[in-house]
Amino acid sequence: MGRPSVAAERREQILRAAARSVARHGLAGSTQERIAEAAGLSRSHVRHYMGNRDELIDALWDHVITPYVASMAAATAGREPAARLRALVDYLFGPQMARNDDDAVIEAFISGAMHDVRLRGRVYDTYSRLEREVAAAIREAVPGCGSAESLRAAYALLCMAFGNSMLGTLPFPASRPAGMRALAERMLAALGERA
Structure with a gap:
């Protein structure tokens, strides 16, 4: 044996x-x-x-990013469109996105992607897939919202959430993150009002 x-x-x-x-x-x-x-x-x-090193780096990216993608999918699964979008905002501006040890690794990948075309493609594939998923959630929850508009809104929402998370270690007052979330909610509400 x-x-x-x-x-x-x-x-x-x-x-x-x-x-x-x-x-x-x-x-x-x-x-x-x-x-x-x-x-x-x-x-x-x-x-x-x-x-080799490229295979190790690819495996590390998957190791770090997969739990976030999976937990976001779990947080939004099985909900009707409006509730799914609310759960998505809750996730992106909630404690799951608070600063942690993984952030330094993710930031190193994003920084490295500026100079490494292969790495840029790997990181971009992940974030563009996430952008498309968020855009789909927006289109489902906001009737009349088109593809281009939902992609712009998804990109803005992700930038707001990631920037909010990145600045989370700085001693800004609690009103700043709360204000960012409120701004994201107003942006999504405005999409519904225009549709």
Whole structure:
């Protein structure tokens, strides 16, 4: 009888170490050697379980972003259109989007995407898919809202939510995040009034 595979456990160990490394040293400073050291493994183990650097970076992006996408989908699933849109706003401006350790990794990816075409495509694919999903929720909840208008509104909503989250560690008064959410709600209400 053979030994049980430890591949899933090792991949998780490496991805957690990679996230810590990227949060601390950025993408460029997170070499396979540095990640291996943080994981308590050899570089050859990192390559064995994760592949080359591009494959490791892709896996790290999925590791960090997938929980957000999944929890947003769970928060909005099974609701009628208007309630789904309200739940989406609740999610984007709620505690799920509060600053946490993953934000430094996500910001490193976005920053790295400015200089790396392959990485830019990877990050853009995720965010453009999210934009389309938010736009679809807007169109379903706001009869008469067209495709182009819903995409603009979705982009604005995401920018507002992500900017709100990014500035969350600064000592702005609580009225600022609340005001941003209220502004997002007014923007969505105005779409309904025009339709």
